[in-house]
Amino acid sequence: GENVEQHPSTLSVQEGDSAVIKCTYSDSASNYFPWYKQELGKRPQLIIDIRSNVGEKKDQRIAVTLNKTAKHFSLHITETQPEDSAVYFCAASKGDNYGQNFVFGPGTRLSVLP
Amino acid sequence: DGGITQSPKYLFRKEGQNVTLSCEQNLNHDAMYWYRQDPGQGLRLIYYSQIVNDFQKGDIAEGYSVSREKKESFPLTVTSAQKNPTAFYLCASTTREITGELFFGEGSRLTVL
Numbered sequence: 609g610e611n612v613e614q615h616p617s618t619l620s621v622q623e624g625d626s627a628v629i630k631c632t633y634s635d636s637a638s639n640y641f642p643w644y645k646q647e648l649g650k651r652p653q654l655i656i657d658i659r660s661n662v663g664e665k666k667d668q669r670i671a672v673t674l675n676k677t678a679k680h681f682s683l684h685i686t687e688t689q690p691e692d693s694a695v696y697f698c699a700a701s702k703g704d705n706y707g708q709n710f711v712f713g714p715g716t717r718l719s720v721l722p
Numbered sequence: 723d724g725g726i727t728q729s730p731k732y733l734f735r736k737e738g739q740n741v742t743l744s745c746e747q748n749l750n751h752d753a754m755y756w757y758r759q760d761p762g763q764g765l766r767l768i769y770y771s772q773i774v775n776d777f778q779k780g781d782i783a784e785g786y787s788v789s790r791e792k793k794e795s796f797p798l799t800v801t802s803a804q805k806n807p808t809a810f811y812l813c814a815s816t817t818r819e820i821t822g823e824l825f826f827g828e829g830s831r832l833t834v835l
Contacts, residue, residue, distance in 0.1 A: 614764075642824065651812065651826040652765070697764060699824075707753045707772035707818045714764040 610635040612700050614713030621688050622721050629716045631698035632680040638700040640708070641674060641681045646695045646715075655696075656683070688720045725749065728813050728827035735800075735807070735834050743798045743830045745813035751825070752818045754796035758782060759810040759829075768811075771796055772818060800832060808834045 611634040621627050633641075639660040644652035658665045658672045658681065665672050669688075674681040685692055698713040726747040735741045745754065753772045757765040767780030771790040785804025790796055796815075800807045811830045816822040 644826075649829075649831075651828050653826070654823055657823065701824075703819070703822075708816060708822065708824075709770070710755070710767075710824055712757075712765040715762075717762075 610638060610700055610702065610709070610711040612698060612711050612713040614698055614716055616716060617714065618717045618719070620719045620721060623688060623690060625688055627683075627685045627688055627692070627718055627720075629683045629696055629698070629718070630680060631682070631700075631713050632678075633700040633711075634679065635700065635702060636676075636679065638702045640701040640703060641672070642699050642701070642710075643672060643683050644697045644699065646697065648694075652697060685718075688718075690720050690722055693718055693720045726813060726815055726825055726827035728811075728830050730830060731828065733830060733832045735832065737834055738802045740799055740801050741807075741832065743800070743811055743813075743832070745796045745798065745827060746794055747796075747813075747815045747825075747827075748794060749815060749825065750793075751815035752793065753816050753822075754790070755814045755816075755824070756780075756786075756788065756796070756798045757812045757814065759812060765812065768798065807832055 614631045642657035645655045646652040669686045671684040695715045699710045701708045701710045729744045755770040756768040769788040771777035787799045813827040816824045
C-alpha cells in the first residue's frame with residue numbers, strides 16, 4: 609500500500625523567512641496531493657493541493673511542487689507570519705472508480721518566531 | 723450552511739463501556755472516513771465508506787465498528803475491545819471524484835477514565 613514520509617518533523621523559522629516541508633510517496637498510481645494545516649485542537653483544513661498532471665501550483669504565499677519521477681512533493685511558504693504556526697500534513701490519494709484512499713504523512717510542526 | 727458535524731466534542735468514558743461518536747454531513751458526499759489522531763501524531767484511518775450500506779476497514783479497525791445506513795451519517799462505535807481509546811477522532815467526507823477535496827469535521831476528543 610501507499611506510504612507517505614514527511615520531513616522535517618519540526619521546523620522553526622524567523623518571521624519573514626521561508627519554510628519548506630517535503631514529502632515522499634511510494635505508490636506511483638497516486639494522483640492527488642493535498643496539504644492540510646491544523647491548529648491546536650482544531651480540524652485540519654486544506655490549504656493547497658496539486659494533481660498529478662501539474663508540476664507546480666501557487667496561491668499567494670503558498671506554493672506546492674510535484675516531481676512525479678522522484679515521487680516527492682513539497683510545500684513552500686514565503687514571508688512567514690506568526691499565524692502560519694501550526695501542524696502541516698501532506699497526503700497522497702489514489703482515486704479510482706470506487707473512490708479515493710487518502711494516506712497522510714506524520715506531520716510537521718511549524719513555529720514562526722516573531 | 724454546508725459542512726460536517728461531529729458530536730459530542732468532548733466525551734469521557736469509563737473502561738469497559740462502548741461509546742458512539744456521531745458524524746453527519748450535508749455536503750451530499752458519497753465517501754466518509756474516520757481517522758484517529760494521537761498527540762503529536764498523524765492521521766490514521768479507522769474505517770471508510772464509499773457508498774451507503776458498504777464500508778471497509780482501514781489500518782487500525784480493531785476495537786471499532788461503523789455503520790452507513792444513510793448517505794449523511796457515518797457513526798463510529800468505540801468498543802470495550804479497543805485497548806487504548808483515548809484520542810482525538812476526526813470524521814471526513816469527500817465526493818467520489820478522483821481528486822475531490824477531503825473535508826473534516828471539528829473532531830471528538832474521547833478520554834477514558
